[in-house]
Amino acid sequence: MEKYEKVKEILRKNGQEQLLVCYDKLDNEGKEKLLDQILNIDFEQIKKLYENTKNNKNINSNDDLIEPIDYVDESKLSPEDYKKYKEVGDNIIKEKRLAVLTLAGGQGTRLGYKGPKGKFDIGLDSHESLFELICKPLKKANKEYGVIIPWYIMTSNENNAETVEFFKENNYFGYPENEIKFFVQGEIPMVGEDGKILVNEKGFIKLAADGHGGVFKSMVKSGVLKDLNNRNVEWLVIGPVDNPLINMADPIFLGVTASKKCMAAGKSVVKANPEERVGVFCKRNKMPSVIEYTEISPEMCNLRDEKGELVFGESNVNCNLFNMKRINEVAENELPYHAAHKKADYIDKNGKLVIADKPNAYKYETFIFDAFESMETMAILRVKREEEFAPVKNAEGVDSPATSRELYKKYYNIK
Numbered sequence: 001m002e003k004y005e006k007v008k009e010i011l012r013k014n015g016q017e018q019l020l021v022c023y024d025k026l027d028n029e030g031k032e033k034l035l036d037q038i039l040n041i042d043f044e045q046i047k048k049l050y051e052n053t054k055n056n057k058n059i060n061s062n063d064d065l066i067e068p069i070d071y072v073d074e075s076k077l078s079p080e081d082y083k084k085y086k087e088v089g090d091n092i093i094k095e096k097r098l099a100v101l102t103l104a105g106g107q108g109t110r111l112g113y114k115g116p117k118g119k120f121d122i123g124l125d126s127h128e129s130l131f132e133l134i135c136k137p138l139k140k141a142n143k144e145y146g147v148i149i150p151w152y153i154m155t156s157n158e159n160n161a162e163t164v165e166f167f168k169e170n171n172y173f174g175y176p177e178n179e180i181k182f183f184v185q186g187e188i189p190m191v192g193e194d195g196k197i198l199v200n201e202k203g204f205i206k207l208a209a210d211g212h213g214g215v216f217k218s219m220v221k222s223g224v225l226k227d228l229n230n231r232n233v234e235w236l237v238i239g240p241v242d243n244p245l246i247n248m249a250d251p252i253f254l255g256v257t258a259s260k261k262c263m264a265a266g267k268s269v270v271k272a273n274p275e276e277r278v279g280v281f282c283k284r285n286k287m288p289s290v291i292e293y294t295e296i297s298p299e300m301c302n303l304r305d306e307k308g309e310l311v312f313g314e315s316n317v318n319c320n321l322f323n324m325k326r327i328n329e330v331a332e333n334e335l336p337y338h339a340a341h342k343k344a345d346y347i348d349k350n351g352k353l354v355i356a357d358k359p360n361a362y363k364y365e366t367f368i369f370d371a372f373e374s375m376e377t378m379a380i381l382r383v384k385r386e387e388e389f390a391p392v393k394n395a396e397g398v399d400s401p402a403t404s405r406e407l408y409k410k411y412y413n414i415k
């Protein structure tokens, strides 16, 4: 009862009394869970996030100085440089200084697939899932280098059990089971347009995944960071689950980054056209950054250099490399949250279920690329789109299972 009174007082102070609307209907275990959830909420943080959203205050101000960023074009490396970088990268892999991490906590809303996106079958005759397709180049690298690259997989509360079960059912796709570690990403409450935190259909706090930028904090919380440090891993590649052509164990990527003494790196592909809806690498106030397609002006989109190339044309494919020293530092700092206006069903303060037919709430997410702005040195490696980029984002049209499947088949010469 003491706990209940304490929670009530906290809620009163913060004007969030609606959070106990279903309390009386819950069993004892549920009551306890709800009280703990509330005690874990950082009300000050939520208040600030909501106020920023309401005032339309974006983290990226228009006064930012945006400049193009230097990159290395892999296809233009001289044979000597290629050999030099490959040797450096080969050694990193051979000496077990590389680990990889797959971001698999997303909801795949655009794709409209209900289960974990990694289970999705892009329609190859083999019916291999995205997880299996991503696993293949890792197994190949293990064989080539005589190592087993530790593979970390970030899931969400929503899809963790199903993901783990899927790996078990498929015998871990032949990957050594003890070298795969799953961990769950963080969550943050969703907030209504009036600033009130939402209650879900079961009477608990309505939580949503905190974005792929949450990976750093979740690595700390889950013990993954400690595990990596204990294993003396020096470099971590973090990549998405939805690109079956992703090449994470890439010696050139490692070699270029380490040789240039950079603490992080990102792979880019040339923007398909000025209007392509992708973020592009840039320098923001002199630091590495990504400018989102929603932020970039039409003039900047179309700006070309003397060779006719787009000045802001290095599309971010979300395959990034970090030195572990930097990961340890980034994990200690907060990344900025971005608000997304979403549809959310919830229980209102009178205990009535509200079904959303239009966006009615805010979801707050952090993005991995916001961590770039604290990296004073970052290498951008331009790779070939047709060799490394076949994203599955939408159910149909661009970046859909059909386009991804065709790119995959073309690259692997599958009939």
Ligand code: UTP
Pocket (backbone or CB within 6 Å): 103, 104, 105, 106, 107, 108, 109, 110, 111, 117, 154, 185, 209, 210, 211, 212, 239, 240, 241, 242, 318, 393
């Ligand atoms: P996206 O945001 O592009 O894809 O995430 P999504 O979340 O799967 O799909 P939409 O936006 O709902 O349609 C890029 C990568 O980051 C992971 C995704 O699983 C994907 O691999 N991700 C995204 C997370 O791991 N956690 C998140 O909170 C968000």
